[in-house]
Amino acid sequence: MGKSVIDVLVEYWPIFLKGLAGTLKYAFIAVTLGSVLGAAVAFVQLSKNKFISFIASVYVNVLRGTPLLVQMYISYYFLPMAIPALNRIDKVYFVMLALTLNSSAYVAEIIRGGIGSVDPGQTEAARSLGLTKSQTMLRIILPQAVKNILPALGNEYIAMIKETSLAGTFMLYELMYTRTILANKYLVWQPQLIIAGIYLVVTLVLSFGVKKMEKRLSVSD
Amino acid sequence: MTENRIPLIETIDLKKNFGKLEVLKGISEKIFRGEVVSIIGPSGGGKSTFLRCLNLLETPTSGKVLFEGAELNEKSTDLNLHRQRIGMVFQQFNVFPHLKVIDNITIAPVMTKKYTKAEAEAKALALLETVGLADKALEYPRKLSGGQKQRLAIVRALAMEPEVMLFDEPTSALDPEMVKGVLEVIQGLAESGMTCVIVTHEMGFAKKVSDRVLFIDGGVIAESGTPEEIFEHPQNPRTKEFLAQVL
Numbered sequence: 442m443g444k445s446v447i448d449v450l451v452e453y454w455p456i457f458l459k460g461l462a463g464t465l466k467y468a469f470i471a472v473t474l475g476s477v478l479g480a481a482v483a484f485v486q487l488s489k490n491k492f493i494s495f496i497a498s499v500y501v502n503v504l505r506g507t508p509l510l511v512q513m514y515i516s517y518y519f520l521p522m523a524i525p526a527l528n529r530i531d532k533v534y535f536v537m538l539a540l541t542l543n544s545s546a547y548v549a550e551i552i553r554g555g556i557g558s559v560d561p562g563q564t565e566a567a568r569s570l571g572l573t574k575s576q577t578m579l580r581i582i583l584p585q586a587v588k589n590i591l592p593a594l595g596n597e598y599i600a601m602i603k604e605t606s607l608a609g610t611f612m613l614y615e616l617m618y619t620r621t622i623l624a625n626k627y628l629v630w631q632p633q634l635i636i637a638g639i640y641l642v643v644t645l646v647l648s649f650g651v652k653k654m655e656k657r658l659s660v661s662d
Numbered sequence: 663m664t665e666n667r668i669p670l671i672e673t674i675d676l677k678k679n680f681g682k683l684e685v686l687k688g689i690s691e692k693i694f695r696g697e698v699v700s701i702i703g704p705s706g707g708g709k710s711t712f713l714r715c716l717n718l719l720e721t722p723t724s725g726k727v728l729f730e731g732a733e734l735n736e737k738s739t740d741l742n743l744h745r746q747r748i749g750m751v752f753q754q755f756n757v758f759p760h761l762k763v764i765d766n767i768t769i770a771p772v773m774t775k776k777y778t779k780a781e782a783e784a785k786a787l788a789l790l791e792t793v794g795l796a797d798k799a800l801e802y803p804r805k806l807s808g809g810q811k812q813r814l815a816i817v818r819a820l821a822m823e824p825e826v827m828l829f830d831e832p833t834s835a836l837d838p839e840m841v842k843g844v845l846e847v848i849q850g851l852a853e854s855g856m857t858c859v860i861v862t863h864e865m866g867f868a869k870k871v872s873d874r875v876l877f878i879d880g881g882v883i884a885e886s887g888t889p890e891e892i893f894e895h896p897q898n899p900r901t902k903e904f905l906a907q908v909l
Contacts, residue, residue, distance in 0.1 A: 565719055566756035566815075570770035570822060571746030580769060584760045 449623070449631040456619050461639055463615035467608060468601040471540035472548070476594060478541065479548025486553055497549070504546035510607050513539040517611055536611045540604070547597055555590035556582060588658040595651035599644050606640075616640065668731055670695045670826055670857055671716055676725035678711055685711045687881035688725065693859060695825070698852040700868035701861045702892075703878040704904055709861045712878060713828050716859065717748045730825070746774055749819030753831040755811040757803040763790070763814055764799040767821045776822065789817040793847055809840030813847055826857040833864060865908055869893050877901045 450457070485497040504512070516539040521527045527535075559582050567577040609617030616636055623632040669692035678686040685708045693699055701709045714720040715727055718734050718741055727734045729744050758766050767786035771777040777785065790796045793813040795806075803811055812832060819827060829848060833841045845867050852858050852871045862868050868875055868889065875892040877885040877900075885898040893909075896902045 560754075560756070562752060562754050562756040563758065566750075566752060566758070566818075567770075568742075569717055569719060569745055569748070569750040570819070571742045571744075571774050572770060573742055576773050580773065581758055 444628065444631060446631045446634055449628055450635055453619075453623060453628075453632075456622060457616070457635060457639060459614065460616040460619040460636075461643070463613065463618070464602055464605050465643075467537065467540065467605045467613065467615055468598060470537060471544045471605070472594065472598045472601050474541045475544025475597075476548045478545035480552055482545060482549035483552035483556070486549065487556065501546045501549050504543055505550070509539065509543050509604055510610070512543055513607060513611060515539070516542075532611065533613060536608050536613055540601070540608065543604070544597065544601055547600075548594065551593040551597060552586075552590055555586035555588075555593065558589050559585045591658060592651050592655040595647065595654060599647050599651070602644060602647070603640060667694060669693055669728070670697075670730060671859075672726075672728040673712075673715070674726040674728070676712070676715055676727065677723045678708075678715060678720055679723045685881055686715070686722075689878075689881075689883055691876070691883060691886075693826070693857065695857055696855050697873050698858045698871055699860070699874045699876060700872040700889075701859065701876045701878055702863070702865065702868055702904075703876075703884070707879040708881045709876075709878040710830055713830050713859060713861050716828055717745055717750055719750075742774075746770070746776070746822050747825045749822060749824035749827040751812070751815050751819055751827065751829045751832050753834050755808070755815045755835070757806075757811050757814050757818070759803050761802075762799070763795065763801050763803060763806070766803065766814060767818045770818070771821050774822075782821070786817070786821060789820055790814075792850075793817055794843075807840060808836045809843045812836065812840075812844045816844075816847055816851075820851075826859065827851060829858065829860040829862070831861050831863065833862070863908070865893070865905075877904065879904065 444452075482497050482500060486494050486501070488494045513536055516535045517532065520535060520538075521530075563581050563585065564577055567581045568574075572580070605613075605615050606617040608615050609621065612618065616639060620632050620636060623629075671693040673689050673691050676686055676689040677684070689712055701713065703709045711720055715722050716729075718727065722735050729748065732739055732744065734741060734744055758769070761769060764783060764786050767789060768779065768782040771782040771785070772779050776782075787796060787799060790799055793816065795810060795813060795817075798806060798810065803814065806814060816827075816832075832848065833844050836844060841864070845864065848858065848860065849867075849871050858871075860868070860872075870889075872889050874886060875889050876883050877892060877896075877898070879900050885892060885896060885901045892901065893905065896905060
């Protein structure tokens with residue numbers, strides 16, 4: 442059995458802390474960039490042009506309908522193979538690319554759902570007053586949709602914190618990667634329990650934060 | 663009504679289908695400046711659809727909608743510009759919940775550059791005064807009762823100084839004790855000379871305020887006339903049947 446969980450935590454806490462920092466960082470970058478991209482995809486999906494909205498739907502469905510790990514493999518191994526010039530770029534970026542694109546698909550659905558949840562009567566009222574389509578979107582629909590979008594983005598961040606664990610497979614220094622480091626010191630089961638504990642605490646704390654935000658935002662109803 | 667004046671609103675053989683369902687089967691009608699026209703009829707008969715075609719919230723399947731002679735359902739027409747002059751009040755109020763009462767009123771005049779923010783606010787306060795909501799100017803709509811929300815919706819439309827007001831069953835979603843206050847506001851408008859088109863189930867009200875009543879059933883204007891003609895001496899058997907059921 443060897444060392445206890447406490448022993449390992451006390452001895453190697455800087456490694457876990459660095460791993461957690463990596464996890465939070467990668468998740469944050471993926472969701473932030475994914476949000477920008479996802480917003481663009483959502484608006485394309487809402488467009489009247491059937492063809493481009495179809496393309497956007499395909500994008501969303503492919504990324505949501507295939508496992509993130511598969512997407513990471515394609516991005517990490519296949520992309521540089523297909524385009525050799527890409528080999529000069531740090532491999533980290535290929536993992537981040539997969540994370541970001543994956544997140545953008547979920548964010549696109551979140552934004553589309555948030556906009557769709559606003560009563561169509563709001564659009565009708567705004568348009569009947571003579572506001573243009575974009576004025577209506579910016580001043581009437583989006584401010585109301587944000588109430589649904591922000592908490593859902595928080596949840597997406599929480600989900601992404603767990604998803605980044607796959608990045609450890611590609612040697613990115615995040616929480617799951619600490620397992621590999623410590624395995625070299627013949628520590629196997631203790632790090633795994635510690636990692637699980639850290640994920641749990643972080644996601645519970647963040648979930649609590651999202652719930653609070655949800656409550657605050659719904660006050661104006 | 664002399665026929666040689668230009669109507670404020672005119673529809674020519676207006677048809678509207680929802681999928682295979684023919685909701686409007688060809689309505690030609692003229693509404694003149696200053697007229698108060700009530701539209702009555704059974705549910706599903708097409709009266710709300712007809713009203714919603716007048717500002718193109720519903721796009722007609724065929725036929726024309728003319729506003730001051732301009733064809734609204736024509737690609738080159740700047741619809742937004744015309745809509746600024748056609749006020750509309752909805753059954754579900756559709757006030758903007760994320761904006762304070764006063765901002766509900768000023769947003770359209772300011773965004774369409776009709777008035778500066780300061781001018782729009784001064785006008786909004788005056789309008790709120792007329793419907794007894796001046797003390798609510800800085801509240802959010804969630805603090806208002808249904809009747810207050812509807813009165814807010816009415817002055818929100820009036821802030822654009824429209825040529826005509828369209829009312830789509832304005833009291834149907836209200837608690838009974840709220841109805842009177844809203845009807846009084848509409849009646850006041852009608853008496854001030856505002857052109858009004860009102861889809862309503864309030865027969866007593868329609869009788870009292872209207873210059874003309876349209877009975878829409880089965881996607882056509884089955885009968886039209888003065889309130890007295892429609893309510894006292896209906897000619898069409900369908901009108902008689904409908905009135906017998908609701909009165």
